[in-house]
Amino acid sequence: MTIDEACEELESAVGPENVSREPAVLDGYAWQAFTEVVGQTSGWCPDRPAAVVLPGNTEEVREVVRICGRHGLRFKAMCTGWGVWNMVSGDDVVQVDLRRMDRILDIDEKNMYAVVEPYVIGAQLQAEAMKRGLNCHIIGAGSGTSPLASATSLCGYGWSGLTTSYSARNLLATEWVLPDGELLRLGTLGSGCGWFSGDGPGPSLRGVARGYIGNCGGLGVFTACALKLFPWPGPPAPEVEGLLMDAAAEVPETSKLFICAFPSFEAFAEATYKIGNAEIGYLHCKNAVGAFLSTMTPRLMDKIVAHPALKAALRSQQHMFQFLIAASSPRESAYQEKVLRLIVRETGGLCLDLSSMPSLHASLWWGFVRASLPPLIFRRGGSFGTSFGALEAWDHPVLQARVAAELKQSFIDQGKLIDDLADNAWGGIYEGSTCFGHQEELYLYDPRDPDMMASATQYLAETFMATVGHNLGPGLGFALGSIGAELFGPIIGDYHHRLREVKQAFDPDDVSDAGFYISLDPVGTIREAIARSPEMAAFLAARMRELGMDDEETKG
Numbered sequence: 001m002t003i004d005e006a007c008e009e010l011e012s013a014v015g016p017e018n019v020s021r022e023p024a025v026l027d028g029y030a031w032q033a034f035t036e037v038v039g040q041t042s043g044w045c046p047d048r049p050a051a052v053v054l055p056g057n058t059e060e061v062r063e064v065v066r067i068c069g070r071h072g073l074r075f076k077a078m079c080t081g082w083g084v085w086n087m088v089s090g091d092d093v094v095q096v097d098l099r100r101m102d103r104i105l106d107i108d109e110k111n112m113y114a115v116v117e118p119y120v121i122g123a124q125l126q127a128e129a130m131k132r133g134l135n136c137h138i139i140g141a142g143s144g145t146s147p148l149a150s151a152t153s154l155c156g157y158g159w160s161g162l163t164t165s166y167s168a169r170n171l172l173a174t175e176w177v178l179p180d181g182e183l184l185r186l187g188t189l190g191s192g193c194g195w196f197s198g199d200g201p202g203p204s205l206r207g208v209a210r211g212y213i214g215n216c217g218g219l220g221v222f223t224a225c226a227l228k229l230f231p232w233p234g235p236p237a238p239e240v241e242g243l244l245m246d247a248a249a250e251v252p253e254t255s256k257l258f259i260c261a262f263p264s265f266e267a268f269a270e271a272t273y274k275i276g277n278a279e280i281g282y283l284h285c286k287n288a289v290g291a292f293l294s295t296m297t298p299r300l301m302d303k304i305v306a307h308p309a310l311k312a313a314l315r316s317q318q319h320m321f322q323f324l325i326a327a328s329s330p331r332e333s334a335y336q337e338k339v340l341r342l343i344v345r346e347t348g349g350l351c352l353d354l355s356s357m358p359s360l361h362a363s364l365w366w367g368f369v370r371a372s373l374p375p376l377i378f379r380r381g382g383s384f385g386t387s388f389g390a391l392e393a394w395d396h397p398v399l400q401a402r403v404a405a406e407l408k409q410s411f412i413d414q415g416k417l418i419d420d421l422a423d424n425a426w427g428g429i430y431e432g433s434t435c436f437g438h439q440e441e442l443y444l445y446d447p448r449d450p451d452m453m454a455s456a457t458q459y460l461a462e463t464f465m466a467t468v469g470h471n472l473g474p475g476l477g478f479a480l481g482s483i484g485a486e487l488f489g490p491i492i493g494d495y496h497h498r499l500r501e502v503k504q505a506f507d508p509d510d511v512s513d514a515g516f517y518i519s520l521d522p523v524g525t526i527r528e529a530i531a532r533s534p535e536m537a538a539f540l541a542a543r544m545r546e547l548g549m550d551d552e553e554t555k556g
């Protein structure tokens, strides 16, 4: 069985125009952001796909998966494909690009959910939902990404989590093509009762389909899903002129954006607990001073960091978050503002009402509501990464932010990472509750500088050890590839054994590329990780031994 024969069958399944082995096209899928996660010192991923295929519907996806299985090939699904988690982990992998499946199949206003195909992006879904007084969750990657990919397969943090939760918790019924091509309909869909629930009646596989971080394409292909929608008290079609930096939106009088700054981590944490208890607000999210200036005025930021006095002045605003009110009436908006100001006063903070600067307010309001600003993060150095970011009770993420800022400062002092004032934590609380929130630490670097890429890899290695050393939740450390499970499994209830059992049960032939999920050959995976990033491996192995973390299975 050869790739030629496989591609012939793929072409007859989806049409020749939807299959490519063109080297330039394949290279287009092999360049990604965040490759330091896999120890690369450039943006090129280690492997490029054997072929790329663009199925147009669920039946074609099933046929593609079956053809791969017949020809001893693996497959890897992707939506907008923005990040290293889409990379193929071998040259025997067919990249399944779902961009032709871009329809909103239904919006059920009464039961507040939408049914979407993989390539529906956040902006598209939010625009349609808003027309009906509803809203969807958009992840911090921005409204150009896929809500289905986020809800089914990878992470799910977002700016408006206070109101729209975390993607994994918004997933309802789901259509899932298993690694052998069988079609599984999760939840009420499986009983022919529509899309409104991802579980009952009876036992549910939602927890197998994805847990906290998602399986990153390692267990089949999700071809449609229902997503919770939330009330949107704002205008059905917000009036917006311009793009990104000069976007000017008509901000409704019932909505206002504030920046709240506090004297310490403790006051920052306390204010957030009070906000959770008060049940106010649409959005609570920290974007650090260093992130703001690095995205909005990167050249100015390069100059500012050369002046210790200016840096000190900016650092005084280290402990801050942005808070957006989106109320249903002027009276409710005034009430929420009054409570916010009281909380900030009680915790010794400052509350800056951005509506006093109308043009900045108008552009940021829209940037936050539509989550259109994230791509700006690439402006300062060319790339960025993220770290820590466990979803835990609020004091935990705040502790993570403190540990992260100290670690980052040591790398910035050595010139190994770009100076973003070190504390560049991003995130907030979810579902109006301080029972869970997150703070992930962003770091900036120049991907054209191999030394800085190597430093970024070293920084990531150090974050894992700081995570273990401070007994923190791994958070985004779970998304660093199948090696992650081998590292963290032994210290978190041996979950890697359970995960491997699931993979073994659903994909015994390992057809669905699990490079960012779990390996059926752990020793091989560790050897590969060591080969790919010897310094990270050596560092990790030493510290693992120090902490007695090494596991029977991987002692070699």
Ligand SMILES: Cc1cc2nc3c(=O)[nH]c(=O)nc-3n(C[C@H](O)[C@H](O)[C@H](O)COP(=O)(O)OP(=O)(O)OC[C@H]3O[C@@H](n4cnc5c(N)ncnc54)[C@H](O)[C@@H]3O)c2cc1C
Pocket: 033, 076, 077, 078, 079, 080, 081, 082, 083, 085, 086, 098, 118, 139, 140, 141, 142, 144, 145, 146, 147, 148, 149, 150, 152, 153, 154, 155, 156, 157, 158, 215, 216, 217, 218, 220, 221, 222, 223, 374, 375, 377, 516
């Ligand atoms: C600037 C920036 C900021 C970011 N901030 C956040 C953030 O705040 N919160 C967050 O959660 N993430 C964040 N990310 C990570 C983001 O989730 C990923 O970059 C993601 O790749 C975004 O693209 P996408 O949603 O289209 O998913 P894709 O890139 O297409 O896919 C993501 C993963 O899911 C798998 N996958 C996709 N579709 C399917 C499918 N149908 N079936 C099976 N597997 C599938 C892919 O193989 C891949 O592993 C950020 C990324 C960037 C670049």
